[in-house]
Amino acid sequence: MANTSTTPPVRQHWAHQLLDWVDARFPLTPLWESQWGKYIAPKNMNFWYIFGSLSALVLALQIVTGIFLTMNYKPDALLAFASVEYIMREVPWGWLIRYMHSTGASAFFIVVYLHMFRGLLYGSYRKPRELTWIFGCLIFLSLMAEAFFGYQLPWGQMSFWGAQVIVNLFAAIPVIGPDLAIWIRGDYVIGDATLNRFFAFHVIAIPLVLIGLVVAHLMALHETGSNNPDGIEIKKQPKDPHTGLPLDGIYAHPYYSVKDVFGVAVFLLVFSIIMFFAPEMGGYFLEYNNFIPADPLKTPPHIAPVWYFTPYYSIQRATTTDLLYVLAAGVVVLVAFYWREIPRGLWRKLTLAVAAVLLVGFYFIEAKVWGVVLMGASVLFFFLMPWLDRAPVKSIRYKGPLYKTALAIFVVAFLVLGWLGTEAPTPAYTRLAQVGTLLYFGFFILMPWYSKADSHKPVPSRVTK
Amino acid sequence: MSQSTDATLAPGAAGAEAVDPERRRLLVATCIAGGAASGAVAWPFLASMQPSDRARALGAPVEADISALEPGQQMIVEWQGKPVWIVRRTKEMLATLTQDTAQLADPNSKRSEQPTAAQNEYRSLKPEYLVVVGICTHLGCSPTARFAPNDPSMGPNWPGGFLCPCHGSKFDLAGRVFANMPAPDNLPVPNYKYLSDTKLLIGDETKGA
Numbered sequence: 001m002a003n004t005s006t007t008p009p010v011r012q013h014w015a016h017q018l019l020d021w022v023d024a025r026f027p028l029t030p031l032w033e034s035q036w037g038k039y040i041a042p043k044n045m046n047f048w049y050i051f052g053s054l055s056a057l058v059l060a061l062q063i064v065t066g067i068f069l070t071m072n073y074k075p076d077a078l079l080a081f082a083s084v085e086y087i088m089r090e091v092p093w094g095w096l097i098r099y100m101h102s103t104g105a106s107a108f109f110i111v112v113y114l115h116m117f118r119g120l121l122y123g124s125y126r127k128p129r130e131l132t133w134i135f136g137c138l139i140f141l142s143l144m145a146e147a148f149f150g151y152q153l154p155w156g157q158m159s160f161w162g163a164q165v166i167v168n169l170f171a172a173i174p175v176i177g178p179d180l181a182i183w184i185r186g187d188y189v190i191g192d193a194t195l196n197r198f199f200a201f202h203v204i205a206i207p208l209v210l211i212g213l214v215v216a217h218l219m220a221l222h223e224t225g226s227n228n229p230d231g232i233e234i235k236k237q238p239k240d241p242h243t244g245l246p247l248d249g250i251y252a253h254p255y256y257s258v259k260d261v262f263g264v265a266v267f268l269l270v271f272s273i274i275m276f277f278a279p280e281m282g283g284y285f286l287e288y289n290n291f292i293p294a295d296p297l298k299t300p301p302h303i304a305p306v307w308y309f310t311p312y313y314s315i316q317r318a319t320t321t322d323l324l325y326v327l328a329a330g331v332v333v334l335v336a337f338y339w340r341e342i343p344r345g346l347w348r349k350l351t352l353a354v355a356a357v358l359l360v361g362f363y364f365i366e367a368k369v370w371g372v373v374l375m376g377a378s379v380l381f382f383f384l385m386p387w388l389d390r391a392p393v394k395s396i397r398y399k400g401p402l403y404k405t406a407l408a409i410f411v412v413a414f415l416v417l418g419w420l421g422t423e424a425p426t427p428a429y430t431r432l433a434q435v436g437t438l439l440y441f442g443f444f445i446l447m448p449w450y451s452k453a454d455s456h457k458p459v460p461s462r463v464t465k
Numbered sequence: 466m467s468q469s470t471d472a473t474l475a476p477g478a479a480g481a482e483a484v485d486p487e488r489r490r491l492l493v494a495t496c497i498a499g500g501a502a503s504g505a506v507a508w509p510f511l512a513s514m515q516p517s518d519r520a521r522a523l524g525a526p527v528e529a530d531i532s533a534l535e536p537g538q539q540m541i542v543e544w545q546g547k548p549v550w551i552v553r554r555t556k557e558m559l560a561t562l563t564q565d566t567a568q569l570a571d572p573n574s575k576r577s578e579q580p581t582a583a584q585n586e587y588r589s590l591k592p593e594y595l596v597v598v599g600i601c602t603h604l605g606c607s608p609t610a611r612f613a614p615n616d617p618s619m620g621p622n623w624p625g626g627f628l629c630p631c632h633g634s635k636f637d638l639a640g641r642v643f644a645n646m647p648a649p650d651n652l653p654v655p656n657y658k659y660l661s662d663t664k665l666l667i668g669d670e671t672k673g674a
Contacts, residue, residue, distance in 0.1 A: 161606060161631075164604070164605045164606065165604040165605060165606065165631060167605075168603075168604040168605040169604065171605075172604075182515070182516060183511075183514055183515055184514075185516075186514055186515065186516055186517070186520065187516050187520045187546070188516065188520070188524070188545055188546065189545065189546035189547055191520075191546055193516070193517065193520060197514065296543070296546055296547070296548065297541050297543055297548040297599075297607065298541075298548070298607060299606040299607040299608075299609070299629075299630055299631065300630065301609060301630050302630055303606065303630060303631055317632055317647075320645070320647065321645060322645075366649050367647070368603055368604070368647060368649065371647075424630070424633075425632060425633040426633075430633075
């Protein structure tokens with residue numbers, strides 16, 4: 001690299017030369033700068049904004065620990081249970097890797113639920129971030145599938161009977177159900193074929209989908225820019241006359257990098273305490289019955305899904321014939337209530353057709369099918385949030401008492417349903433779960449009304465602190 | 466192919482924006498053919514998830530020796546990976562079956578699954594022995610025995626029967642489901658026959674290996 005010219009040579013550091021070499025061939029620097037390095041984020045993002053990066057951290061943790069677990073795990077109905085115990089007792093550090101993975105599963109849902117709650121607080125799903133939200137909902141669905149398949153792998157009693165119940169949900173679908181359930185199981189009962197394919201879904205199929213969705217989620221977010229606790233679009237606010245950048249924005253790096261690193265440190269502290277001292281978390285993270293090998297002839301006296309599925313399990317369980325009468329009445333009332341809002345012509349005909357199908361269906365199709373439908377709907381309603389919310393403001397800071405009350409009721413209903421899902425069903429609990437189910441769906445279905453009827457505070461022109 | 470080729474290839478050239486209908490038709494035909502081929506290739510993969518020949522062959526009938534079964538006792542045998550219960554019912558247990566059938570969802574087993582020879586009030590070939598598949602017709606859990614009558618945890622006037630731990634469905638001592646339970650139908654009775662007084666053959670000989 002000798003330079004003989006008269007001007008003093010600007011010798012770049014070898015690392016910069018390497019970067020230039022790469023950038024000439026691959027857009028490494030532009031990619032880093034558009035996605036994080038020069039990404040402008042609102043300056044007022046608060047505590048609730050750490051759960052996105054924490055979810056990414058847990059995803060990485062699950063992938064790494066998962067790879068190492070597959071090195072000793074055997075997806076075979078005769079060997080699976082013992083291979084997990086082998087990992088726990090005989091593989092060097094196997095217990096740590098396995099507890100990281102099992103604690104990571106619950107941690108994943110905790111951070112994702114909090115991340116979603118942040119969206120509900122500050123209206124992160126509103127225009128222009130609808131696709132970011134929908135990609136997020138798809139991530140949530142994939143995560144549920146991933147967790148379900150993963151839970152089968154230790155092949156304990158809860159693995160087996162959990163799979164039995166969930167796969168039988170598909171058998172409830174009229175006409176094609178029974179054949180569909182056999183196709184999913186690959187056998188007439190849950191068995192070796194089922195375990196083997198669930199392993200394939202858990203370690204390769206769903207993770208690939210998850211990673212693709214996470215990339216799409218982040219690309220969509222970095223295209224529109226992040227929302228913030230005020231729900232103000234910083235791109236539409238005054239810009240710095242010198243740089244042309246939004247006055248209310250700061251570079252994600254280093255400002256939010258530092259904040260996220262602090263969040264990661266706190267998270268890992270809590271995570272480590274659970275992993276080392278209470279990996280079973282009193283039977284909530286790892287259920288006691290799953291320490292008994294799968295026995296196709298005997299259902300444990302009390303079965304419940306892992307905590308993160310219990311709200312949905314409660315909704316499914318609450319759907320009895322009595323509830324169908326209430327739902328039928330609810331459909332009629334809702335159509336009458338929203339009738340004036342529905343545009344004339346095709347939309348009204350469509351509404352009547354859907355209502356008629358539901359009413360006939362409630363009468364002729366058994367309750368367990370509707371339990372499955374409601375369980376699916378309870379997740380799918382999240383997808384519709386961008387269009388259900390008609391408030392002129394995004395953030396809860398400027399929303400009125402109606403939305404605040406509705407959100408509070410929704411959170412309580414979600415938690416109560418979750419608790420009921422861990423308990424054995426009694427008539428009183430079933431009633432409570434039915435009330436919870438109605439409140440859960442009421443949050444979504446009544447939102448077009450209450451979000452519009454609510455009183456709203458004026459939104460300031462610039463972000464607050 | 467035709468002389469318009471050069472015009473469409475050169476950007477900015479006259480006619481570059483024009484659609485060549487012949488090429489467009491070829492493009493559409495290629496997409497349809499390619500799509501159909503991709504769809505057809507999906508079939509082997511989807512079909513590979515069906516039960517294998519080995520799984521299909523495992524439906525063979527099983528024998529059960531009931532000589533050691535005392536009155537009031539239950540035994541479980543495995544058939545096609547499913548629990549099959551054999552309950553030797555006492556006279557008192559049998560008497561409960563005819564008492565109050567109004568509480569049952571399907572007392573005469575009209576929409577439930579059983580061989581015609583067992584479609585009676587006892588749902589069995591011999592009243593004394595009940596043979597049912599112990600899989601709840603709701604979501605497939607295996608109910609547990611609650612034979613003691615008037616069990617306080619089972620609610621008032623409990624005649625004795627079975628309780629599903631998953632969703633709380635209750636069945637009587639003939640595997641008939643009570644009304645307003647999550648389970649829609651009675652427990653299925655498999656095909657079975659007596660090889661001797663103390664030996665049962667469970668499953669259909671005409672099916673499976």
